[in-house]
Structures are given as C-alpha cells and as structure tokens.
Amino acid sequence: xxxxxxxxxxxxxxxxxxxxxxWHLVAFLVFEFVLIIGTYYYVQNxxxxxxxxxxxxxxxxxxxxxxxxxxxxxxxxxxxxxxxxPEPVATWIFSKEGFPLSEDLTLIGVTGNIAPLMEVYARAxxxxxxxxxxxxxLNKQPxxxxxxxxxxxxxxxxxxxxxxxxxxxLHALVAVDFTLALASLLIILPxxxxxxxxxxxxxxxxMLRQRHFVNDAAHELRTPMTLLRGILELEKESNDPxxxxxxxxxxxxxxxxxxxIIGDLSTLARVGSNQPTLKFEPLELGKLVDEVVYxxxxxxxxxHVSVLVDAGGEAWxxxxxxxxxxxxxxxxxxxxxxxxxxDGRVKIRIGRKRNDLFIDVMDDGIGIPKEDLPRVFDRFxxxxxxxxxxxGSGIGLSIAAWIVSLLKGTIAVxxxxxxxxxxxxxxxxRSIRRGFHSx
Numbered sequence: 058x059x060x061x062x063x064x065x066x067x068x069x070x071x072x073x074x075x076x077x078x079x080w081h082l083v084a085f086l087v088f089e090f091v092l093i094i095g096t097y098y099y100v101q102n103x104x105x106x107x108x109x110x111x112x113x114x115x116x117x118x119x120x121x122x123x124x125x126x127x128x129x130x131x132x133x134x135x136x137x138x139x140x141x142x143p144e145p146v147a148t149w150i151f152s153k154e155g156f157p158l159s160e161d162l163t164l165i166g167v168t169g170n171i172a173p174l175m176e177v178y179a180r181a182x183x184x185x186x187x188x189x190x191x192x193x194x195l196n197k198q199p200x201x202x203x204x205x206x207x208x209x210x211x212x213x214x215x216x217x218x219x220x221x222x223x224x225x226x227l228h229a230l231v232a233v234d235f236t237l238a239l240a241s242l243l244i245i246l247p248x249x250x251x252x253x254x255x256x257x258x259x260x261x262x263x264m265l266r267q268r269h270f271v272n273d274a275a276h277e278l279r280t281p282m283t284l285l286r287g288i289l290e291l292e293k294e295s296n297d298p299x300x301x302x303x304x305x306x307x308x309x310x311x312x313x314x315x316x317x318i319i320g321d322l323s324t325l326a327r328v329g330s331n332q333p334t335l336k337f338e339p340l341e342l343g344k345l346v347d348e349v350v351y352x353x354x355x356x357x358x359x360x361h362v363s364v365l366v367d368a369g370g371e372a373w374x375x376x377x378x379x380x381x382x383x384x385x386x387x388x389x390x391x392x393x394x395x396x397x398x399x400d401g402r403v404k405i406r407i408g409r410k411r412n413d414l415f416i417d418v419m420d421d422g423i424g425i426p427k428e429d430l431p432r433v434f435d436r437f438x439x440x441x442x443x444x445x446x447x448x449g450s451g452i453g454l455s456i457a458a459w460i461v462s463l464l465k466g467t468i469a470v471x472x473x474x475x476x477x478x479x480x481x482x483x484x485x486x487r488s489i490r491r492g493f494h495s496x
Contacts, residue, residue: 066264070257077253085245093234100230104223105201109190112203112216115146120207146218149175151182153211166219169196178202178215192220199224285312335378335463342375342382342414343368346405349386353394362397364390368407375414375484377464385460386416388453389480393420396478416482425472433470434458 062070138159147161157179164171174195188205199220206213285308295301343366350357350364357364393403397420406417425433436455457480461468465485472478 062261062264070261070264073260074253074257077256078249081249081252082245085242085249089238089241093231093238096234097227097231101223101227104226108201108218108220108223109203112146112201112218115148115216116205116214119148146216147171147175148214148216149179150207150212150214151179153213155179155182158212164200164217164219166221167195167198167200167217169198171195171217174200175215175217178204179213182213182215184211184213282315285315335381337376337378339374340377340379340382342373342407342416343371345379345383346386346390346407346416349383349390350405353387353391356391357394357403360394360397361399362394362401362403364394364403364405366405366407371407373407373409373414377484381460381463385457385464385482388457388460389416389418389482392453393418393422393478393480396420397422410483413483413485415484417479418482419477419479421477424474424476425470425478426474427472430470430472434468 140159140161141163142161143163143165144161145165147164148159149157149161150159151157157176160172160175162170162172174193182204184206186206188203191202193200193202201218201220203216203218204213289304289308295304346366346368350366353364390403390405397403401421404417404419406419408415434454434457436452458468461482467483469481470478471481
C-alpha cells in the first residue's frame with residue numbers, strides 16, 4: 058500500500074505516525090509518573106503512620122511513670138534518670154525550665170550521641186496542648202521527633218524514632234518503580250508504534266478512496282465530454298439541417314448526463330462530511346411515489362417499461378424529509394427502469410410490517426450476480442452485466458444508502474441473475490406519526 062502514495066502523502070502519513078506515537082508515549086510516561094508518585098506517597102504515608110503509632114504506643118506504655126517522674130523530680134540536671142539500653146523510641150523528659158529529668162541515650166538504628174539533638178529541641182520547645190511532629194537528621198540518619206507536655210508542673214517530653222528503615226524502603230521502592238518503568242518503556246515502544254500504525258489505516262484508506270474518487274469522477278466526466286466533442290466535430294462542417302438537429306439533440310443528452318453526474322458527484326462529496334439539515338414534515342408516501350413515477354414516465358416509455366404502484370389502498374403518511382426521500386425514490390425507481398428488460402415491468406410496493414414502513418422496488422430485469430451483491434452500494438461500482446446493459450456512473454446506489462442512513466432506516470438488496478432485483482427500504486417507527494396515518 059505504501060507505493061500507492063505520493064511523496065507528499067507519505068510525508069503527511071509519517072508526520073501523523075510520529076505525532077500519534079509521541080502522544081501515546083507521552084500519555085504512558087505521564088501515567089507511569091503519576092503511578093510512581095502516587096505509590097511513593099501512599100507507601101510513605103502508610104509507613105510514617107507506623108512510626109507515629111510506635112511513638113504513641115511508647116507514650117501510652119510509659120505515660121504513668123513519665124508523669125510521676127515529672128511531678129516528683131526537682132529541676133536539676135543531676136537528678137536525671139539515665140537509660141543506656143537501646144530503645145526503638147528514645148524519650149527524654151524535661152522540666153519546665155528545660156532540665157532533663159529522664160534520658161534514653163541509645164536509639165536503635167542510629168549511631169552517635171542523640172543528647173545534643175534532644176537538648177536543641179528542649180530549648181526550642183514552647184508549651185502546647187497537642188503533639189508536635191517534625192523530621193530531622195543526625196549524622197545523615199533520618200529521625201522522627203515528637204514533643205508533648207506531661208504532668209502539672211509544665212514538664213514536657215521529646216521522643217525520637219529512627220526513620221532509616223522507612224527511607225531505605227522508599228528508596229528501594231523508587232528504584233524498583235523506575236526499573237519497571239524502563240522495562241515497560243522498552244515493551245511499550247513497539248506496542249505504541251503498532252497502535253499508531255494501526256490507527257493510520259483509516260487515514261490511508263481515506264486517502265486511497267479520495268484518489269479513486271477523483272480518478273473515477275474524471276473518467277465519468279471524460280466519456281460524455283469526448284462524445285460531445287466528437288458530435289460537434291462531425292457536424293462542424295455539415296450543412297444538413299436534419300443532421301445538425303440530430304447532433305444538437307445528442308449533444309443536449311450528453312449535457313444532461315454531464316449535469317446529472319456533476320450533481321451526483323456534489324451529493325457524494327457531502328457523504329461522510331457534515332450532514333445536511335433535514336426538514337421533517339408529514340408526507341403522503343403514496344402521493345410522493347406517484348409524483349416520482351410521473352416524472353420518470355417519459356424515461357420509462359423510452360425504455361418500454363411499465364411502472365406499477367401497489368400501496369394497498371393506503372396513503373401511508375409518514376414524518377420525513379421530502380427532498381431526501383424524493384431523491385431516494387428517484388434513484389431506486391430510475392435504476393429499476395434502466396435495468397429492466399424491453400417491455401419489462403417495475404413494481405413498487407408500499408406497506409407496513411409491525412412498526413416499520415417499507416418500500417419495495419422490484420424489477421424483472423437482468424439481475425445482479427451473487428458475487429456482486431455485497432458491493433452494489435460502493436461508490437462507482439458497476440457489475441459487468443450493468444455496464445453492458447446501460448450507461449451509468451455507479452454513484453446512485455451509494456447516494457441512496459447514504460440517504461437511508463440519514464433517515465435512520467435500512468436498505469437491502471436481493472437479486473436473482475437473469476430474473477430481476479428487489480431493493481427493500483424500511484423506515485423505523487420513530488419516523489412515523491400515528492396521527493398522520495390514513496385509515
């Protein structure tokens with residue numbers, strides 16, 4: 058398919074591929090970043106809550122003894138009780154004046170003397186009725202510090218808890234997250250490229266359809282233009298009035314055919330773009346069919362085809378768009394007349410089945426080969442039998458299918474080669490106004 062595009066089209070496709078791949082990659086990186094940050098803060102909050110809980114449990118277990126120590130001690134540095142056993146939570150009790158009353162000198166997970174740090178917090182302490190938390194470092198080792206007042210003499214305590222394990226856990230988590238992110242990136246790159254390439258398929262097909270549309274339109278326009286030019290060239294030097302009259306009539310027919318092709322191309326160009334504004338109004342379908350049949354009566358006579366309408370004695374009033382519905386009927390009925398046999402018959406049947414209003418356009422013409430039925434609504438597609446039987450552009454049925462979709466209906470075709478074709482159109486119950494039905 059690549060060789061079917063011009064250099065400029067390939068540049069456009071490459072740019073689109075790059076942009077789509079880049080946006081997919083950016084979206085993945087943003088997702089990974091948010092996931093890593095979210096995981097980090099979630100784990101940090103959970104692990105820090107364990108640290109807070111450990112300090113609070115320490116206070117609950119020793120609070121009674123702490124209060125007694127604070128109330129019974131004399132404010133003197135020499136009266137401080139010293140504990141050198143390693144503790145998971147090191148707690149110091151200070152008097153109102155800032156003298157230590159009880160000291161835990163050793164904190165599990167921390168090397169070095171914690172006394173200077175605890176005295177710094179004691180000097181900075183201000184009386185408060187709630188627990189104050191802060192984090193700091195001692196010899197590059199992270200600590201959680203909690204302070205609160207105890208006793209009635211203004212005493213307070215300062216507790217320290219090592220955060221080394223928590224920090225190591227968070228660092229390990231970040232390392233694992235980034236390793237997984239890099240591994241995922243190596244996996245996602247080819248996936249992103251594949252998704253971007255897949256997303257370009259509709260664009261490539263649209264480009265090819267546009268090119269085919271232009272080529273087919275040029276071909277359809279070139280044929281009548283060539284015939285018209287040939288007619289004019291032949292009669293340029295002619296002095297025979299009858300021959301000139303015949304040439305003019307043939308030329309007018311070609312001009313009419315050109316006008317119709319241009320109109321169909323204009324309609325077809327709107328297919329898939331902005332939908333036309335529909336004007337829904339109550340319409341008598343039987344009367345509208347009669348109008349179309351009358352308008353095509355000369356065409357039917359020229360082709361020696363009779364057209365019968367079977368409405369079952371009903372007016373079949375519905376709520377729809379007159380312009381679109383008339384064009385749909387014109388395409389289907391004209392198509393049936395065109396491909397009917399000499400002295401053939403076209404039958405149009407209107408009725409209602411459950412909540413659907415249906416229109417069947419049947420002919421006893423050449424029929425459509427079974428293998429061509431799936432493509433009858435494709436643009437510019439014509440079976441070999443149709444090309445040999447009558448002149449056409451292959452546009453009408455694709456326009457008919459588009460109109461049916463606008464009216465929220467369905468269209469189907471059934472055919473037996475050599476015996477005839479039936480187009481079956483249904484309009485949903487939403488298009489029918491009960492109040493307008495004839496009885």
